[in-house]
Amino acid sequence: MTLQANAGQLLVHRVASEVAKDCFALATTFRGPGAYARGDQLVRAALSICSNIAEACGRGTIPEFRQFLRYARGSAHELRAQVRIAREYDPARALHCRTLESRTTLVIKLLTRLHDRPPPDR
Template structure:
């Protein structure tokens, strides 16, 4: 059975892209020792979510699809951990971090749902 999935048609992919863009914006505000490394890790983890969802869609079977969703889920957990470590200095940054945290939790829930209910085989 061959799985056909298009990441452009999956809502989780769109939300993950928003999270990745928000993380890139947030990383620009990091200051102090280790700022570049922390920002780079946050951005790389958030991009990994999007990349793994896309790669899952490019796989031909449901087991492969699910395996890459698990990779995306791991990266999502990493982003949540990184966001918990951020200490915003302005109210605008605080709002951005809270928004990113809630959207990242949404991605996690959507990935869990998609894992349990993958697109149909064709």
């Protein structure tokens, strides 16, 4: 039996995709020393979440599915840390960053729930 999961149908993938779009927008506002590098790393972490969820769905077995969800969760923790640093670096964007942190925390919770209760084999 193989795992049948479609990333586009998963709530966590949809939320993570919205977070990634917000990260693109936030990254364009970075100024000062290292602005490009900080923005690039922020976007890479956000895209890694979505990519690992999609790859999890394409793996076919529950153990592999869970492994890639763990990778996605690690990227989400990385993203949350980077957003916190961005908030401290640029207080003018604090509200945007807090919202992004909250949504990233939601992604982490959804990933944990999906990891613990994967879709059934078909």
